[in-house]
Every structure is written in C-alpha cells, then in structure tokens.
Amino acid sequence: MRTILSFSYYDLPSYLKTCLLYICIYPEDCMIYRDRLIWKWVAEGFVHHANQGTSQFLLGLNYFNQLINRSMIQPIYDRLGMIYACRVHDMVLDFICNLSHEAMFVNLLDDIGNSISSQSKVRRLSLQNKYEDHQAKPLTNIISMSRVRSITVFRPAINIMPSLLRFEVLRVLDMSGCNLGEYSSLQLNLKDVGHLVHLRYLGLSSTKISKLPAEIGSLQFLEMLDLGGNHELLALPSTVCNLKRLIYLNISPCVVVPDGVLRNLTSIEVLKVALGSLSIIAQELGDLSRLRDLRIFFKDGSLDLYEGFVKSLCNLHRIKSLSIVCYSREAPSYELMDLLGERWVPPGHLCRFLSHKPIKLSALQGWIKRDPSHLSNLSELSLMSVKDVQQEDMETIGELMSLRLLQIKSTHQTQRLLVIRADWFRCMVVFDLNCGSATQIIFEPGALPRAEAVRFSLGVRVAKEDGNCGFNLGLQGNLISLRQYLCVYMYVGGVRVGEAKEAWAAVRHALDTHPNLREIGLFPHPPIAEGAHDDDLLCDSDEEN
Template identity: 75%
Template sequence: MEGDDASKNRLKKVSIVGFGGLGKTTLARAVYDKIKGDFDCRAFVPVGQNPDMKKVLRDILIDLGNPHSDLAILDDKQLVKKLHDFLENKRYLIIIDDIWDEKLWEGINFAFSNRNNLGSRLITTTRIASVSNSCCSSDDDSVYQMEPLSNDDSRKLFYKRIFPFESGCPNEFEQVSTDILKKCGGVPLAIITISSALAGGQKVKPKFLRVLDLSHCNLGESSSLQLNLKGVGHLIHLRYLGLADTGIRELSAEIGNLQFLEVLDLGRNYELDELPSTLWKLRRLIYLNVFSSKVVPTPGVLQNLTSIEVLKEILLVSLNVIAQELGKLSRLRELQISFKDGNLDLYEGFVKSLCNLHHIESLSIREYSRETSFELMDLLGERWVPPVHLREFVSDMPSQLSALRGWIKRDPSHLSNLSELILVRVKEVEQEDVEIIGGLLSLRRLHIRSTCQTQRLLVIRADGFRCMVWFELNCGSAAQIKFEPGALPRAEVVRFSLGVRVAKEDGNCGFDLGLQGNLLSFLAQCIVKLAQSHFWQGLMKAKAQKVLTVVCSFLEGQLVMGKELDIGEICGQGMLF
C-alpha cells in the first residue's frame, strides 16, 4: 500500500480474494489493528452472504462514529449520500469483510469519492474473483490473491496448537499428522479447527465448523489422539463427521452432543465393536456407515434414528429386538445388513421389519457364519414384496432363484427399476431363471454364482439382457454357457464359466460358445473361466493352448497361462480370456 507521495494521498482500494478458510478476515483484521491509529476515523464491517444494503451502510456510519438517530429512517440513497458527506474531508480506513454480491458493492461504492486525496484506504474481502475485480476497477487499486499455506507453514501451525513440546511433533505422531495435514490442504481454518479439536478444544471454540473429515488418517496408532477425539462433542454445529479407516476402537459418548449431525462415517474400523448409547440423540442423522466393523447396536438406539436414510452395515445377532427396530426407520433408502448368528426367529423379525420399509432402493444382505440354510431367502420370497423403487439387491446368503421367480411372476413391475442383481451363493441356475432375469428391462449389472449346478446347458438369448453392461455368470464345472448371435448388445464386461468336461461330453469339442460375433461389442473385458476338476493337472500346456485357441481363435498376441485350483484364466491385450 506504499508508493510515491501523490499516489499515497489518493484513495487506495485493496481487495483480498480467496476461498473460505484461507484467513482473509484474519489478515484484514491484522492490517486494521496495525494501521488504524493513522486515520481520522475507521470502520470494520462484516457483510455476509445475504446482506441488507441499508444495514451495511448504517453499520459503516455507526462504526465511523456517526450514530445519528435518523439513520433508521433513511433509504439507501440517503444513507449513501450521508456517508459520502461524512467522509468528504476525512482520512479514513474502512474494511468491508466478506462481500458476495457485485451489486451490493456497486451501491456502496458511490459513497467513496475518488477526489478524496487525504490518503484514505478501503479494503474489501471476498471469495469471488469477479467481486474483487469490481471492487478494484481503477489502475491504483490492487487485488491480493490469498494462497494456501506451504507444507512447512502448515506443519508449524498444526504442531504449535496440538503439541506443547518445544521440539515439535514426537516421532510416534508424524505419520498421522502428515495424513491430517494432507486433508487440510494448507487451509489455516481447517488446520486450526482440527488441531484444536484433537487438543481438547481448549484454544478455540470452532462453533462454525460444519465438516470434519479425518478418514484414512491412522488415529489408531495413538491412544492419546483417540482420547482427544472426545473433544469432538464441542463441535455442536457439525453436519459431517468422517472417521472411516482411522483405526479408532471407541467412539466417545460426546457424539450425542452433535444435534445437527447428518453424516457419520465409521466404515472400515475393524476394532470398533460398540456404538455409544448416546447415538440415539442424533435425530437428524441421515447417513450412518459402520461397514466391516463388528458393531452390534445397543437396543433402543436404532428406533430413535428417525431421519436415517442410509444404514451401512449393521450386524444382527440373536437379539431379535434389533431386527424389529429396523422396521421403524420409515425413511430408509439404503440398507446393508449382516447376520452373525442366523436363526429362524431373527430372520422372521428382519423380514417383518423389511416389509415396513417402503422406500428401500438398495438392499445388501451378508452373513459371517457361512450359513447353509435357505430360510432367510425363502422367507423373503414368501413374505416380502420388493418396493417399486428397488434398484439394487445384493446377497451372499444361500439362496434359490425360486424367490426371485416368485417376485417377478407375482408382479413384474416391482422389479422394473432393478439395475443391479448380485447373488453369490445360488443353489442352481435353470434356463427359466436366465430368461426371467433377462426380461428385467432396467438390469445393467448381473453377478450370479451357482454352488450346486445340475442343468448342463444355459443359453443367453438375443432377446434378453438388452441393457446389460456387466454380465457375470459362474456355474463352475457343471455347465456350459452359450450365447445366441446378438446377445448382450451393450455389454462392456462379460465373465462366465466353461465346464470343459460337460462341453466335451455333450459333443461341443470345438467349444463353440457363440462368442466370435458378440465379442466385437465388448468394450472393456471378457473373461472365460475354464472349469473342470483336475483339468490342469491332466492337461499338457500345448493341449490347453489348443482349447483356448478354439474358443477365441481370432485373438492376436501372446496367451499367458494361469492356474488356480481348477480355474484357468487367459489374458490377452485389452481383453481377458
């Protein structure tokens, strides 16, 4: 803001611009405090996103020392004139903080005459480049672009606030500190807020914080950092809390203080096995993720999360009351559920609750005990009618496709929006199943794995699977799968099994699967899994090469042999066979 004598005396305008959290206001305040004594009058006025021009003008006048009682009755133009007249023969310093609107600036700017040659200074701050350019339209004006802190400065700021040691960061905290600072991206506000929260919230009270994402920062390395996460309860306006893959083993009961929290991501914390009972207080929670943890909810918690729309992944044990509570979450759209100990009472309670969830769009069911009973899927087939919104159904429970056939035959419209179907432990796939599933007009991804196949030939018809992008059907060594000309017209990924022994015994020694014409449309990947018990042990490499050459005779390039038990995969450039 310095220059020759003439330029020093002209009205000088400076605009500080940069995204939120960089410290624009802090810098402006520091400048104001340092130089305000050099001016006849001064004002520091915050504006914000939805300002009232009259209020802004009144605040400037009052801060300058002109608190006349008539200010409340004056309109915009009168206030601008009054401010213009008041400043006419004064050397002033005015800082207008956080301007969002060019029109607001254009209206206020009439009060500041360029004929003021007393060395006055006008500073604005904004997040918007076009606003800063509007504030500094003459050659004498300056735009100052705020930049994020360097890595060194970020570390200094973080260490100063969180570690009371003169030597800086202890070795044991270096990696987690690096992870956290990487997420902060050099933004001082983020660094200060997170460090203060981890330090117990004693140095600042960051009530303004809406998002705190520490995901993938390994907090589990430090018991003291885990302990200090208790300070998160002070962030009372928090909307988003990301603690996924942080290694935490415990969640503080103070989480219940976050009355405005909408997203809580605790995924992939494998040592986390309990949620605090105070979680029930989070009545605004929309998204809760505890995927791959060992969390079993405390009875009475789930039924109070009445705003929840996405729930991943709740572990159900023998406590039927938890399964029943799910039925009270009427807004639920996405549900991932896991069963640890399956029994008929638990399954019945779950299915009864599921029947009350009319907005389900995505349902994923897993189990950890490697259950062999078909009870759950049979109950779903008999008692549950999929809501018309259902777009994704995933299950690794033992199942028979009779349940799916039942849903479709009763009312095909209920699966009219189903775009993804994944069933990884199906007892058997019959030709009727293939044709019924192929008739689902919205289906784009299919993954079915048969565990006990008896039908030896499955044919993928040309009139089915018209929107299929990802097709995966694995029937092991007990069946061969063939494709009619024109089948899977939009497929980008195709994976299927070939029972070599079955193909030979049924006269298909040339392994004609109908691939040649269809492969031209596969944009990304095709995998053929050659499956036969002891196939690789009893087959010489040359003979295997011959089999594969027949299957994909047009493929150019070197074929690479692979083996894993009785499954072989051949890899070519751009496609996998």
C-alpha cells in the first residue's frame, strides 16, 4: 500500500505535494474545513497567482479539488451535495506524516513529549493533546522557535502553547476553539500578537476572548482574521483600519465596527460583519470592490442606513453570496428589501441570496422581469420572513433552473392553496416552504424530481374547508428522490381534537408508506395535549403564521 501511495504522491505536481503534506497538521479522523485549509495554504505562500486579478482563494480551491479528484483526500458533502470539508484516510495520513518527518516539514507535538521531532529546524508546529486530563506545562524542549512559520493548536493543547514573543517569522497562528477567556488557566498574552509582524492568518474563532488588543494594527501583512463565535467580544479596536491587506474578516453579530475601518479594507473578499444605525459604515462598503461574499447583520435600521447600504451594494460587481440578517424586534419593515428590488440589479454570477429581513416577493419578481439572466446562476435562496406567497410567486421562483435550495417562511397568508407543479424546481435538492395555518400545499405528480429533503406546512382547517378531508397532499408515489427527510408542520388551530387526530393519521400513513425515507417528521402546532377530548377546540394563535 505504501508503494501505491508513493506512486500517487510522486505523480502530483510540486504545488500539490506541498499542500498535501500540510494536511498532516490535523489529528487522525479530524474533519478539515475546506475554506480554513485553503486560507492557510494562501497564508503559507503555497498558492501562487496565475495573474494579478485572480483570487488566491479561488486558485486554492482548484488545488483542493485536484487533491479530491486524485483521491488523496476524502470529500465531505453538505445537504446540497456540495463539498465543504474533507478527511484524510488513516493510511494516507500516516504516509504523509512520515514524509513530513523526513523533510522536517511539520512537527507534531503533544503534552507528554510525544513528537515526530524536536530539533532546532522547526518550521511548522501542530500542538495536539491526546490525553485531556494530563496536566501539561508550556513547551520548553524546542531549542529554537525563531524559525517557526506556522502554529495550529487543537483544544486542549493550548495549555502547552509558549509565549508569542518566542516567534519571529510566524505567518499562520490558528487557536480556533481554544479557551482564551479571562477564566482560562492559560498565561498567554494576546497583546504579544503585535510582535508577529509577518503574520498572514490569525484564527481566533470561538476562543471566548472579550477584547482584541490594539496591537493587532501592527500586523501589516495580515490577510485572514477569523473572530466568529466570540459573543463576549463587543468591539473592534480602531487600529483594525491599518490591516489594508486583509482578504477575509469574520466577526460575531454583537461586535461594533468603528467608523472608517471598512473604507481601508480595499483588498477584502469575504466580509461577515454587523451594522448598527451608522449609515456611514454602510456607505463604506461601496469601496470594497473585490468583495465576493458578504454576510451583514442589521441590529436596527433607518431609511438613511438602508439607502447607503443599497447604494454601496450597487458598486459590488463581484458579489456571489449575499446574506442579510436582522435582529430587530420592532414591527416588520420592508424598506430595505423594497429598495433592493427597485435599485439593485443582482450580478449574473450571484449564486446565494439569504434574507432574514421582511420581504415582499415583488422585489424578486422585479429582478427576474428586468432580466431573467440576473438570477440564472442562483442555487440557494432563503427568505425567512415573506409576506403572502402567491401561486404566481412560486411559478416565478420555480423557473429558476439552477436553484438547489429554497427556504421560505411566510407570514399573513391570503392564498389558501399552493400547488407545486411538475415542471418547476427541476434541480431542487432541499425544499422548505412554511406558509403557516392559512394555506395547504399540494404536490403534483412528478414534482420535485431531484429533491432529497422536503419540509412544508399544512393548514388543517383550510384543507377541511376546501374539501380535502382525506388530506391528499400528493405524497403517495411522488417525490421519488427523497433520501434525507420529509417533515410536515401541521397547523391544527381552529379544528376539533378529533379532526386533528384524523388529519394526523392520514398524513402519517402517507409518510410511512413512502419507500425511500430515512427520517420522517410530523409536528402539530399547537401540540395536542395528552388526554384532550375529541370535541375540544384547539386554539388558533397569530404566532402560528
């Protein structure tokens, strides 16, 4: 087997050999997230520009796919069948670890002194802890750390992490998932990060930090900064504006971004950030011409803020993924999405659009009627607060031929019946349509021919009033590609307990007789209380919609 692996390895081009060897920093059976791995390759200098206009990440993505095609790494798929992570077979990992040891490429160290090598020529460190209960001391057995270029720490091996002052040429520092909070026993001073002037990659996601030191502004070459999952972190220091080479920035929704920061991040390609009521920050987004992935959180809003954001969005011609999330508990406001429908023309390469802001589907129809090609590559559409889905709306969306995921949650429905036609959604894999208690959804024979996961709602009272007392939803002999799950939200408010049980039994029978399902879900709203009498009337609340 080693001979076979050797043939496969030595057949790789030199740049893929380096990228594959780097994977030995991960422990056995570890799930390796694709994007993080590629950003590390970029930071290490393994990804080389084809030309100045090419995104290094997209070139690294090509490297990643080549390793999969050559069966050197094993892909992990999401529910849409898209690769988002990988694993390495144990024998491949053992093979590349041995090669790494021979070339002194990566040093694997744990808290009991078990290491491939601890020589002075250390270039890359992977700190792992196989025995979580072992009381460890910080590493002292490395003669010199001045040449270390990369450190990846896996929880709880953070306890053996030495002071950052010991490193002089570090390019990659990944402590994601390690506890760096104030209650940690770790004596690691994050202020020392300012000493790492060569740093390209800084991974601090889910580390429980409450403050980012101002010294981070000294990292003139920093390209990737991941602060996601740190809910204790409330603000960025103003010195972040000095990070002009930053390509990737991910922060939690609660973090405040100072004025003027975004305007300077002209190299940014991926931005996951929160906006408050500061319209000046929304306007600064328009200067980020290389942005291709934007996830933005609105905590509150005003017309000036929305207008500034939409104006900026019109300047972002490389956008491929746009997510808009709102945490406001105020009354629904359609101003932002109305402005988007009127003033924004989605680029033809847009492949993902998510909105947690209230939206009328007239905005989507406006984009399509202007030029259907604007959404020709859209594969994921998630609209979590829609007012009144009509049959013509479903027809418009159903004709988006690249659509693989659809999530719609509707409020204030007036359309009592939605029929999913057989000639719509020909590429749909995940279908999720929740229209509350005021609508019943029925599938035509042949509908959703490629759907593997389906979730939809049933208004029991509406179905009975419209004569569908057998609750025939078109499930028998239909949805032939279902592999993952089929879930039905049954809204039983306004009917008798006996009628609700009858509907439950009919739908349950249809689900149980479906030949391909692994998982079945049937959820009544409101729940039917145990021991309730058949003549009792179930409440119908506004929250059901």
